[in-house]
Amino acid sequence: MKFYDCATAPSPRRVRIFIAEKGLDIPVVQVDLRSREQLTEGFLAINPHGTVPVLELDDGTVLLDSNSICLYLDETYEQNNLMGRDPKEKAVIAGWNRMAEWDGLAAGAEALRNHAKGMQGRALTGPVDYEQIPELAERGRKRAAHFLEELEHRFSESEFLAGDRFTIADITALVSVDFFKWVKVEPVDSQNSLARWYAQVSSRPGAVD
Numbered sequence: 001m002k003f004y005d006c007a008t009a010p011s012p013r014r015v016r017i018f019i020a021e022k023g024l025d026i027p028v029v030q031v032d033l034r035s036r037e038q039l040t041e042g043f044l045a046i047n048p049h050g051t052v053p054v055l056e057l058d059d060g061t062v063l064l065d066s067n068s069i070c071l072y073l074d075e076t077y078e079q080n081n082l083m084g085r086d087p088k089e090k091a092v093i094a095g096w097n098r099m100a101e102w103d104g105l106a107a108g109a110e111a112l113r114n115h116a117k118g119m120q121g122r123a124l125t126g127p128v129d130y131e132q133i134p135e136l137a138e139r140g141r142k143r144a145a146h147f148l149e150e151l152e153h154r155f156s157e158s159e160f161l162a163g164d165r166f167t168i169a170d171i172t173a174l175v176s177v178d179f180f181k182w183v184k185v186e187p188v189d190s191q192n193s194l195a196r197w198y199a200q201v202s203s204r205p206g207a208v209d
């Protein structure tokens with residue numbers, strides 16, 4: 001197997017944490033997003049979407065999305081299940097993971113990509129160049145702040161995002177909360193339940209970046 005990673009980017013970090021939690025050792029290839037290596041002919045031949053993470057299997061199959069990579073690893077390697085053991089648990093975890101992706105990661109991306117100078121003309125990932133829309137940056141920051149409120153509420157009644165154990169949903173939420181620092185959105189002091197959860201999950205060995 002080969003894991004195409006970028007050490008500084010949030011989406012591949014989700015998979016890095018997942019791999020660490022599973023205790024796997026997978027050879028890594030770094031893709032330099034700053035020099036736009038993801039848009040070179042060579043990399044687009046591997047992933048036509050021009051994004052990382054990517055997992056290449058030994059039989060040549062290429063997995064092009066964090067969730068599909070995590071699903072493959074969770075089903076292939078039984079230790080430390082992170083995506084659910086039965087249909088009901090799988091569905092509950094998938095729901096919370098999707099919420100963290102959309103309300104969390106997507107909000108951070110909206111805020112960053114529509115604002116950062118280095119992302120001018122790169123407001124969306126992929127081979128097509130889209131211009132920034134400043135109003136979307138502002139909306140993204142609001143959405144990010146709202147996501148932190150949603151987390152505070154959830155952690156006031158649940159130990160982890162999808163229930164009473166650590167799962168992929170916590171990984172996605174943790175990566176989102178750290179990603180928000182790039183757009184200067186941080187938890188407020190009164191969000192005690194969020195702080196309790198954050199201290200717990202960010203000190204897990206795989207979370208250290």
Ligand SMILES: N[C@@H](CCC(=O)N[C@@H](CS)C(=O)NCC(=O)O)C(=O)O
Binds near residue numbers: 011050052066
């Ligand atoms: N759905 C994808 C999203 C991946 C994604 O957006 N990756 C970003 C890094 S966080 C990327 O490759 N960006 C390339 C670019 O900005 O052109 C996944 O989670 O695997």
